[in-house]
Amino acid sequence: xxxxxxxxxxxxxxxxxxxxxxxxxxxxxxxxxxxxxxxxxxxxxxxxxxxxxxxxxxxxxxxxxxxxxxxxxxxxxxxxxxxxxxxxxxxxxxxxxxxxxxxxxxxxxxxxxxxxxxxxxxxxxxxxxxxxxxxxxxxxxxxxxxxxxxxxxxxxxxxxxxxxxxxxxxxxxxxxxxxxxxxxxxxxxxxxxxxxxxxxxxxxxxxxxxxxxxxxxxxxxxxxxxxxxxxxxxxxxxxxxxxxxxxxxxxxxxxxxxxxxxxxxxxxxxxxxxxxxxxxxxxxxxxxxxxxxxxxxxxxxxxxxxxxxxxxxxxxxxx
Amino acid sequence: xxxxxxxxxxxxxxxxxxxxxxxxxxxxxxxxxxxxxxxxxxxxxxxxxxxxxxxxxxxxxxxxxxxxxxxxxxxxxxxxxxxxxxxxxxxxxxxxxxxxxxxxxxxxxxxxxxxxxxxxxxxxxxxxxxxxxxxxxxxxxxxxxxxxxxxxxxxxxxxxxxxxxxxxxxxxxxxxxxxxxxxxxxxxxxxxxxxxxxxxxxxxxxxxxxxxxxxxxxxxxxxxxxxxxxxxxxxxxx
Numbered sequence: 001x002x003x004x005x006x007x008x009x010x011x012x013x014x015x016x017x018x019x020x021x022x023x024x025x026x027x028x029x030x031x032x033x034x035x036x037x038x039x040x041x042x043x044x045x046x047x048x049x050x051x052x053x054x055x056x057x058x059x060x061x062x063x064x065x066x067x068x069x070x071x072x073x074x075x076x077x078x079x080x081x082x083x084x085x086x087x088x089x090x091x092x093x094x095x096x097x098x099x100x101x102x103x104x105x106x107x108x109x110x111x112x113x114x115x116x117x118x119x120x121x122x123x124x125x126x127x128x129x130x131x132x133x134x135x136x137x138x139x140x141x142x143x144x145x146x147x148x149x150x151x152x153x154x155x156x157x158x159x160x161x162x163x164x165x166x167x168x169x170x171x172x173x174x175x176x177x178x179x180x181x182x183x184x185x186x187x188x189x190x191x192x193x194x195x196x197x198x199x200x201x202x203x204x205x206x207x208x209x210x211x212x213x214x215x216x217x218x219x220x221x222x223x224x225x226x227x228x229x230x231x232x233x234x235x236x237x238x239x240x241x242x243x244x245x246x247x248x249x250x251x252x253x254x255x256x257x258x259x260x261x262x263x264x265x266x267x268x269x270x271x272x273x274x275x276x277x278x279x280x281x282x283x284x285x286x287x288x289x290x291x292x293x294x295x296x297x298x299x300x301x302x303x304x305x306x307x308x309x310x311x312x313x314x315x316x317x318x319x
Numbered sequence: 320x321x322x323x324x325x326x327x328x329x330x331x332x333x334x335x336x337x338x339x340x341x342x343x344x345x346x347x348x349x350x351x352x353x354x355x356x357x358x359x360x361x362x363x364x365x366x367x368x369x370x371x372x373x374x375x376x377x378x379x380x381x382x383x384x385x386x387x388x389x390x391x392x393x394x395x396x397x398x399x400x401x402x403x404x405x406x407x408x409x410x411x412x413x414x415x416x417x418x419x420x421x422x423x424x425x426x427x428x429x430x431x432x433x434x435x436x437x438x439x440x441x442x443x444x445x446x447x448x449x450x451x452x453x454x455x456x457x458x459x460x461x462x463x464x465x466x467x468x469x470x471x472x473x474x475x476x477x478x479x480x481x482x483x484x485x486x487x488x489x490x491x492x493x494x495x496x497x498x499x500x501x502x503x504x505x506x507x508x509x510x511x512x513x514x515x516x517x518x519x520x521x522x523x524x525x526x527x528x529x530x531x532x533x534x535x536x537x538x539x540x541x542x543x544x545x546x547x548x549x550x551x552x553x554x555x556x557x
Contacts, residue, residue, distance in 0.1 A: 100382065100442065101531075101544060107400040108542045115397070116540050127450065127538045132391035140410075140430050142381035143403045147396040154392045154537075161389075161410040163429045176411040176426050179474035180389050183412055183452065186468070200376065202433065219421065219428030220437075286403075287376045 126155045134158070135184035137177070137258065138196045139165040139203065144284055146196060149291070158184045164203025165195055167258035168226045170265050178265070185268055185277065193262060194293075196282040197255040204251045207231050208243070226261075230254040255281040256310040259296050272298050281312070290319035375404045383407065384434035386445040386509060388414045393448045393535055398542070406444075407434045413453025414445055416509035417477045419516045428516070435518050435528065443513060446533040447506040454502050457482055458494065481508040503543075506532040510547050 116123055134157040136146045146152055146159055160180040168175050184190045197204075207224040208231060230253040238246045259281050263269050271277035279296040297311040383406040387395050395401055395408060409430040416431075417424045434440045447454075457475040460482075466472040481504040489500050510530050513519050522528035530547040 104399055104544075105542075108398060111398050111400060112540055116537075123537060123540070126392050130391045140407050140434075142379045142383075142401075142405055142407045143375050145394070145396045145401065145403070145408065147394040148401075148403060152391075152394065154394070154397055156391055158389050158391045159394065159410050161408050162426050163433055166426075168426075174470045174473040176415075176424060176474060179412050179470040182468055182470045184389075187452065200378075202437065203429070219425050219432045222421070222425040223429035286372070289372075 123154070130155055130158070130188065132156050132158045132184075132188060133191050135160070135181070135188075135190040135193045136196060137162075137165050137167060137181075137193070139163065139198055139201060141198060141201065143286055144196070144198045149284055158188055158190060160184075162223075163220065164201055164207070164224055164227065164254065165197055165258065166203075166224070166226045166254065167195065167261045169261040172226070181262070181265065181268070185265075185271065189276075191276065192278050192280060193268075194280045194282055195255050195258045195262075196284055197251045198284040199248065199251065199287050201247070201251050204254055205247050207254075208234070208247050208250055227254045227257055230257040252281075252283050255283060259310060263296075263298075272296075288319070290317065292317050371404070379404055379407070379438065381405055381407045381434075381438060382441050384431070384438075384440045384443045385409070386411075386414045386416055386443070388412065388446070388448055388451060388453065390448060390451065392537055393446070395446060398535055407438060407440060412471070412474055413451055413457070413478065413505060414447055414509065415453070415474070415477045415505060416445065416512045418512045431513070431516050431519065435516070435522060439527075441528060443519070443528065443530050444533055445506050445509045445513075445531075446535060447502045448535040449499065449502065449538050451498075451502050454478070454498055454505060457505075458485075458498050458501055477512075478505045478508060481505040503532075503534050506534060514549075 132155060134152070136152070136157045136159045138144060138146045138159065138161050140161045140163055146157060152159075158180070160177055162177055167177055167181070170178070181193075184193070203220070203224050204227070206220050207227050210221060210225075210231075227250075230250055234246055234250040234253050238249050241249070259279055262279055263272065268277065268279075272279060279298070281294050281296070283292040285291070293314075293316050294312040295314040297313040299311065381404060383401075385395050385401070385406045385408045387393060387408060387410050389410045389412055395406065401408070407430070409427065411427070416427055419428065421428075434443075453471075453475050456471060457478045460472060460476065460479075478501070481501055485497050485501045485504050489497050492500075510532050513530060514523065519528060519530075523530065532545050532547070534543040536542070
């Protein structure tokens, strides 16, 4: 059985505190809002409320810091640019980058106070060694951090992030992605690999927009060509769909392409065959906020059938 | 239904959880849904900035390109609380950035090109950390060039210039301390290598892009941050 039974924690270091669910009376004042600690789906004491707490602290920070302009909308004031900035404004902002880093300092100190110091035993264990159960390959896109969406806590997931969450095949030779893969599988001995694709992926869009016969001189083009099989299969299967819909199809197809490429690594295939390692695909749709996941169904024979479709099982859809 | 108190409703909902190991999967799904319902009933789930998320669904405008290690203990979203939309984040072993090369390591190059040229980020931040396995391997690379793995050594030897500098300055220290120095020196090396990318150099020249290094020490619980400033002096002439 490739997939291990439901783990209590995603790290082989289990936390000392049992999970708890706290709730108290609602309040309209955000600074007095309670810290919610919902039970993490994986059962560990995940201080998910800590993120809310930090965000609330920023809110208070804003009221006192007149340099930051408070928007009328309920937009999270933070480290994203205003969309209508012009060049001179941007140059000024770069020179005054110290404001950005003051904020970053506050965030780190808040992390230290509310997470690090509250979980010293865990952090002391982690300081000696990491034993994550997951390796995650995700896109570098600023909207899809696996820690944010799936709540990975320190020690739980070894994360490789690149453009369009691609895994090149073994025969392509060394890359930053397969160096990470080798380390995770052979040294850390992770039990699961999860490749997460996502909606509105710029890298996939670039792949779908490439001209068939033109050699690309851009590094983006060279990299996303790894997903060429996904593009070919998408174009064949989606002739009647518009470009946006084709891109969406390719985003998922590319995840499957990466899953298949994972099996081209001998030490990966061996562990999957022995049941020590399970390979999963995921798709995060941030337009509708939904997450789809599936597991590669490995059989002795080729897991891909003649039409190029990947055999999967345990498909789940969370929304 | 109308005369059930809030507390009564919540108690009732909690009873729906099946205390039975057999239905583990169903239990988990139910748990999540019930907790969400309970928090909505109590009004303790604040609306999560719906306008922000609908903007983000259309496009991203991060201010940062972050290079961080893949190590499970050092997610920048955890330590520095990056919110969705704030940082385009590339994570690899030992947060290394190789020098500009159109033939090799297009993965890193693609990320830099995308972030700098297409997303117009204003800051690049390279974050190193303590007890880095990749730096460990770099410092322990055999002198004879032999290798026992397929890809790891090929990747970490990008850091050889940092190792050479550390050996020269701190070769008298025990290996563990040399490794700590190399973790920081490798960040500086990556910052130097970043400047070999033409689009990075160009934007730095017109002050549209700033480079910074960071170091997260989870043993001591501290974070260091520094800037890149390069100076070339005026020529000396008679």
